[in-house]
Amino acid sequence: MSRGSKTPVLIVGSMAFDSIKTPTESVEMALGGSATFGAIAASYFASPRVVGIVGDDFTDEHLAAFTNRGIDTTGIDRVSGKTFHWKGSYHANMQDRDTLDTQLNVFETFDPKLPGSYRDSKFVFLGNIAPRIQMKVLDQVEAPTFVGLDTMNFWISSALGDLKAVLRRIDLLFINDEEAFELSNERQVIVAGETILKMGPKYVVIKRGEFGSLLFGKDICFFVPAVLLPRVVDPTGAGDAFAGGFVGSVARVGEVSRSALAEGMLYGTVLASFAVGQFSVDGVLELERATIDLRREFIESMTNYS
Amino acid sequence: MSRGSKTPVLIVGSMAFDSIKTPTESVEMALGGSATFGAIAASYFASPRVVGIVGDDFTDEHLAAFTNRGIDTTGIDRVSGKTFHWKGSYHANMQDRDTLDTQLNVFETFDPKLPGSYRDSKFVFLGNIAPRIQMKVLDQVEAPTFVGLDTMNFWISSALGDLKAVLRRIDLLFINDEEAFELSNERQVIVAGETILKMGPKYVVIKRGEFGSLLFGKDICFFVPAVLLPRVVDPTGAGDAFAGGFVGSVARVGEVSRSALAEGMLYGTVLASFAVGQFSVDGVLELERATIDLRREFIESMTNYS
Numbered sequence: 001m002s003r004g005s006k007t008p009v010l011i012v013g014s015m016a017f018d019s020i021k022t023p024t025e026s027v028e029m030a031l032g033g034s035a036t037f038g039a040i041a042a043s044y045f046a047s048p049r050v051v052g053i054v055g056d057d058f059t060d061e062h063l064a065a066f067t068n069r070g071i072d073t074t075g076i077d078r079v080s081g082k083t084f085h086w087k088g089s090y091h092a093n094m095q096d097r098d099t100l101d102t103q104l105n106v107f108e109t110f111d112p113k114l115p116g117s118y119r120d121s122k123f124v125f126l127g128n129i130a131p132r133i134q135m136k137v138l139d140q141v142e143a144p145t146f147v148g149l150d151t152m153n154f155w156i157s158s159a160l161g162d163l164k165a166v167l168r169r170i171d172l173l174f175i176n177d178e179e180a181f182e183l184s185n186e187r188q189v190i191v192a193g194e195t196i197l198k199m200g201p202k203y204v205v206i207k208r209g210e211f212g213s214l215l216f217g218k219d220i221c222f223f224v225p226a227v228l229l230p231r232v233v234d235p236t237g238a239g240d241a242f243a244g245g246f247v248g249s250v251a252r253v254g255e256v257s258r259s260a261l262a263e264g265m266l267y268g269t270v271l272a273s274f275a276v277g278q279f280s281v282d283g284v285l286e287l288e289r290a291t292i293d294l295r296r297e298f299i300e301s302m303t304n305y306s
Numbered sequence: 307m308s309r310g311s312k313t314p315v316l317i318v319g320s321m322a323f324d325s326i327k328t329p330t331e332s333v334e335m336a337l338g339g340s341a342t343f344g345a346i347a348a349s350y351f352a353s354p355r356v357v358g359i360v361g362d363d364f365t366d367e368h369l370a371a372f373t374n375r376g377i378d379t380t381g382i383d384r385v386s387g388k389t390f391h392w393k394g395s396y397h398a399n400m401q402d403r404d405t406l407d408t409q410l411n412v413f414e415t416f417d418p419k420l421p422g423s424y425r426d427s428k429f430v431f432l433g434n435i436a437p438r439i440q441m442k443v444l445d446q447v448e449a450p451t452f453v454g455l456d457t458m459n460f461w462i463s464s465a466l467g468d469l470k471a472v473l474r475r476i477d478l479l480f481i482n483d484e485e486a487f488e489l490s491n492e493r494q495v496i497v498a499g500e501t502i503l504k505m506g507p508k509y510v511v512i513k514r515g516e517f518g519s520l521l522f523g524k525d526i527c528f529f530v531p532a533v534l535l536p537r538v539v540d541p542t543g544a545g546d547a548f549a550g551g552f553v554g555s556v557a558r559v560g561e562v563s564r565s566a567l568a569e570g571m572l573y574g575t576v577l578a579s580f581a582v583g584q585f586s587v588d589g590v591l592e593l594e595r596a597t598i599d600l601r602r603e604f605i606e607s608m609t610n611y612s
Binding site for chain 1: 494495496497514516517518520527528529530531534535536537538565568569571572606607608609611612
């Protein structure tokens with residue numbers, strides 16, 4: 001995982017300040033957003049190029065979280081105004097949550113234009129933003145090898161047409177199980193997965209939180225259990241860390257083989273497990289390769305039946 | 307899996323007639339009970355010896371479900387009166403259920419005395435019955451090698467002292483996740499598992515339905531995903547089929563090694579997946595070895611990341 005020779009991976013999504021309350025703790029205005037978690041997670045495997053928008057309250061210190069990890073921030077637009085702010089509160093199960101406040105601020109004007117240096121990106125992660133904007137980004141990438149996309153229930157219910165259009169152009173959809181059930185109108189996960197594959201993507205990863213995640217494709221089916229943690233501090237960003245780790249790991253392999261997808265699942269799971277261990281991006285900012293691989297090996301040992 | 311040389315496995319539990327309603331189907335007075343599902347599942351790997359009690363409404367045809375599978379029924383007590391009857395209704399999620407009626411009938415007088423020919427059993431499955439009776443059975447086994455025990459929330463709340471006493475004498479506890487949380491007073495599955503191990507058993511298997519199952523022990527941790535089914539017909543007995551398949555498989559190996567426990571998890575998962583595919587024991591009555599092993603191989607392929 002030396003930095004010099006890593007493959008570029010384009011990452012687009014939200015950049016935010018999150019105020020989060022859990023049953024036992026809270027944090028105010030902490031660095032968050034799908035592009036933030038995705039890029040930091042991907043940086044352990046590839047060279048992320050980020051596209052996002054922030055306000056003038058986004059300081060150089062915030063930016064250092066990216067640059068310290070070797071992330072290309074050319075595509076981060078810093079404009080006058082306030083950065084996107086989300087405020088939420090988690091239930092006792094640390095899974096269900098209530099949104100207390102959403103201030104889009106400068107994010108409302110997000111109209112990403114890719115820097116010229118980004119357009120040759122072969123590996124792409126389109127984080128959870130409006131499908132119309134995800135499509136607009138994709139239009140600016142010359143010849144991608146692998147495009148992963150994340151979405152959420154809000155877009156399934158409010159922008160299904162746009163979502164279906166972009167699904168036809170991507171390689172892999174990241175989605176959680178409830179969203180997969182909503183998108184497919186099915187309740188059994190294997191049927192939901194197969195239904196979603198018919199919508200266009202070659203692969204779908206269905207994330208089930210502490211119950212692990214599944215990858216479905218034509219003639220391919222992987223399951224990876226979640227890392228069993230004695231305590232979850234903050235689940236925010238876990239899905240983005242998963243996707244960033246996944247796409248970064250596939251970029252490192254450099255091709256979309258069966259083993260590259262399996263590695264993506266494993267490293268996605270590992271990065272998500274570190275993300276939930278601390279508030280904000282604190283859990284994924286300073287990991288050692290040995291720490292990452294030890295957790296990967298533990299996951300593999302859990303399913304090594306021989 | 308030839309029948310001649312199979313290892314005996316002692317199986318004790320309820321024998322019942324179940325009336326079950328699911329959101330789409332129903333069945334009346336179908337063969338059920340923990341000993342029934344456990345013994346039939348175990349019969350694919352070992353030679354079950356059943357201990358149970360039934361009424362005179364339990365016909366030779368019902369008994370044939372056992373004898374046709376080579377199960378020793380010497381320990382089934384057929385007495386005057388009616389067989390235990392349970393009536394329940396499953397919610398749309400096919401997991402939560404309401405008990406509509408419970409008639410203990412002859413089961414109320416269940417006071418198992420092991421036939422002399424059963425007392426040398428090395429492998430034992432104590433199905434879900436009162437912990438006091440499980441203990442009484444255990445007292446009659448001369449020198450068991452491996453004892454698995456199943457229980458339920460009813461005993462955790464109503465007979466915790468008896469349950470804790472028997473937990474100190476067994477090798478492995480089968481329990482579902484909600485019950486594990488209740489028994490341990492913990493909410494994170496890994497902490498719950500570790501807490502339960504301190505209560506006595508060398509191993510605990512925490513079953514999570516469609517999300518798979520976990521085995522914890524000292525220096526051992528396995529996860530096996532559930533078989534992904536397009537449709538579940540009736541979840542009744544799945545846990546008993548899991549446990550019967552597990553203990554039967556361990557008996558076949560003949561020792562409690564790491565690989566024997568892994569095989570137990572895999573075959574338990576396979577038998578449970580067949581059990582839920584049909585009402586009553588219909589899904590596990592006539593399986594071929596090739597069918598069982600194909601499903602085992604599919605589970606293994608889902609977690610084969612190389």
